[in-house]
Amino acid sequence: MTKIKILDCTLRDGGYVNQWNFGEENIQKIIRNLENAHLDYIECGFLNQKVYNSNESLFQNINQLEKFLYNKSSETLYSLMINYGEYPLENLPECKNNKIFLRVAFHKRNFKEAIIFCEQLIEKGYGIFLNPKQTNLYTFQEMLELINSANEFKPKALTIVDTNGAMKEDDVFKLFQLIDENLDKNIALCFHSHNNLQLSFANAKCLMKICTVRELIIDSSVFGMGRGAGNLCSELIVRYLKDNYGANYELVPILKIIDEQIYPIFTQTTWGYSFQYFLSAVNNCHPNYAKYFVENQIISAEFINNILQAIPDDKKSVYDKDLIKHLCNLSKV
Template sequence: MDKIRLLDCTLRDGGYINGWNFGYKTIKSMIARLAEAGTDIIEAGFLRNVPYDPDKTLFNSVREAKNVLPEEKKHSVFALMALHNQYSVEKLEENDGTVDIIRVTFHNYDMDEGLDFCHRVKEKGYRLFVNPINIMGYTDGQLLELFEKVNKLGPYGFSIVDTFGSMTKAELMRIYSLCEKNLDREMVFGLHLHENLALSFSLAQSYLELRRDARRSVLDASLNGMGRVPGNLSIELIMDFLNRNYQADYDIDYVLDAIEEHILPIKKTETWGYQTEYFLSAKYNLHRNYAEYFQGKGNLTTKEIKYLLRKIPEEKKSVFDEAFAEALYQSHENRKVSDEESLLKLKGIFGGRKTVLLAPGKSLLEYWPAVRAWIERENALVVTANFFFDEWREGYAFFSNGRRFQEYKSLWKNTGRVICTSNVAGAGEMADYVINYERLAVPRQEKDANCGVMLVRLMSLLGVPEVFLAGFDGFSEDEDNYMPGYFGSFASARCGDNRRIAAQLRALEDAVDIRYLTPSRYKEA
């Protein structure tokens, strides 16, 4: 068991969840609990070029880190991590024995700069751990080049870092084999896993089975897996596994107490753990924020998200580029069709007719008897916005959201007509009319188009003199925004959207008269 050690990275990697703002007393308590549990290495935080805050685990120097480290080390040793381009190594003091290990990270595109930083850390007397970011993104040739340079550097340890959580058992075996064959036999191997595929505990066990007995190893883990979403290997699980199978003697009670007292309160407001968007990012071995960004749009199907992720080139995968992601999204949404025939037919149907537009706000059900009576009395045409309405099967359904269309198409009855915008995947199979998304979307300075606004704009293009809105309730953060059974609840909706959408509706009033049949926050915004 002396060849296998655990490193807790909660205060460093877990800081991505709460901005490293654990609180001074909590930091001290967590370190004390981890030490009492017998944790071999405790990573106290990041070395960063930031103003020092005693409540955070970001430090400019070892001297600042000493403020939270106990005078009595007991069994544990302490570590800090530095991303080479976010910390000035000149600030790092000579090793005085307080912090034993410095771990340094870098990308494959700035390998030489990162290794130069590593060399300077080693010169200051620290046990150096080389932690290359996203080892899955290295080609075999790049890995062999890295191994050669690392051997010349002679660090204490080298970590296999599965940054994007895309590693499987077969890939772990391949990379471990390359490391074992090409790195110095005295070098300690580290393993840092993520939960994108919900495999971290399984892969940790696989690593322990395949590792060469003589190879000293350090496994990274954190309290309850706390770490940048979706999280890390849970230290309580791997401690228990090592106790039962490798004659370890970790006192897990201290760890469980720390989780109960300090971690679970954070998790109630800032969750982590396996989520589908991070499975997708792992599938394509790219930065987690891409899948998160596209899923956050709220209108893309899984097939569309996968299509966009496949379009991201290798040079863009490691670091999230929001401008690139938005351009890719807009290009996808604005794909064009020939919609002149659809517009001409719809003008013949809607032109000059009173039209009622139905949105799925709760007021639609509450006021439906009166709304229905009004529709029948005025012989108005009806169009629903991103849903089919069970209470009114006639008329038209308008979809600008691919996800909503996929959810509702199974409920479609052949009693109405479907109008889709060109961004909706599969619209050609069911839609009677397809209109170019770009023709109806909000102006280019707005990133996200609202279905209701797009539908009103379509009515203005069709020559409808006045539209009557029902169920256009607007958003509230204090209650459910949609009628029961509606598929499309959007966590991204904010009350501020009421003002934005209201302004967009008012901008259309010169072209079409807008009236409300049910209460709406848009009238007040």
């Protein structure tokens, strides 16, 4: 049976809710309690060029992360995400801590350049996760090209990224089959979902059922924290793996995070199911289109659905604020 692992991305993907401003002490406590919960990976935030603020889970260099990782006995591994094109290679020194991985997210249009960037990171000694955004929008041939590239330079993992929250179990199954049949068996498969259709948990369970040989890594966040519809809840997947796979996770430390760090944020800025994000997923549109409707208090479901259907196919996957504003104004005339 496959080894199933959890990667908690609260400090990174959850940061879209509060602009990554968790507070330095809270960042420390979240990491400590996720370690105490025995989670396999903690994604601690983004690696970018923004001026460093110790209260935010945004880092200018890896040394700034090191001060949060003082539990040397923990078996937990750590990661930071780089959006391709937002962090220069020369800013990264040779890897000195093999417990820190880098996850590189990229758009399909930057695929070839991103692969070269990842190869260069591996030459510096870093373990790499490939995170192709909107993975489900790749054609069969594009996906094979990506897989063949991964087989050549061997990242730690290739991630299925459901950016739009639009994938259903059948989509997950078909994409898994394509990847599993062609990807080197020593490369793990990772799954990052968004809960627009309320299917994050079901899709994760689907993968856990069919991925019987390859290492599988499931992304989640505490209390599902994430923009819009949010993500798979860490507490749900922890309890499920304990009950059904005998996993050695601890639930109570995650509940402490909910009580002390996450729920106070939720009372100020909520996330979770909304029909705006549901409709953006149904129409396979970037979730920022849903965010536009929410922020502008557009609450007619039929109106929103008509607008999303009017977006040209080549504009659906990349958010265009001017376009959505124009379409809304036209429809109001």
